[in-house]
Amino acid sequence: MGNKLAEIAERVRTMREILDIQVEDMAEFTNLTPEEYLEYESGEKDFTFTFLYRCSERFGIDLIELLTGEKPKLSFYSIVRKHKGLPINRRDGFTYNHLAYLFRDKTAEPFLVNAPYREEEQHREISLSYHEGQEFDYILKGSLKVRMEDHIEILHEGDAIYYNSGHGHGMVATGGEDCLFLAVVMKPQEEAE
DSSP: OHHHHHHHHHHHHHHHHHTTOOHHHHHHHTTSOHHHHHHHHTTSSOOOHHHHHHHHHHHTSOHHHHHHSOOOOBSSOOOOOTTOSEEEEOSTTOEEEESOTTBSSOSEEEEEEEEOBOGGGTTSOOOOBOOSSEEEEEEEESEEEEEETTEEEEEETTOEEEEETTSOEEEEEETTSOEEEEEEEEOOHHHHO
16 A cells, blocks of 8 residues: 555645645645645655545546546446445545546546444544535445534435535444445536536
């Protein structure tokens, strides 16, 4: 993972430099201090999905380009077979499998997400993420404790939530087991057009 982390960090730094974007501007865009931003860009800190998503937004490139260095090429349809999504291990144990990584010019980013159950997270405040667009999450297995700014909701198998992801949101598995869910992150309307 360390080598992969360094490769992604290098792509983030290179894109920022190519586009002549100052560290302070990227830090503000990703809701970080310049020091925190540089920890990500230097590969000292593992990326969160939100950080990578925001960077790809700012750079005007597909998220997959940051993750793999390759541009998605398909434009008619794309099939991803069971257990064959592009794995993205981000956010402290969460595992994301991108389900449309070969398709270019996506209006949405679909993921199969596994959130690990951790007892210590059950009584801590859930940290919040922010990114432009909207998101749809559908629980396939287990339960998910979701924080929507000051609201806490518990979602169970078969439950779904749709929200404006520009508002603070965060989640942890609850109920004593890992939670498996489908997450579809949709780009802002003007970007999708």
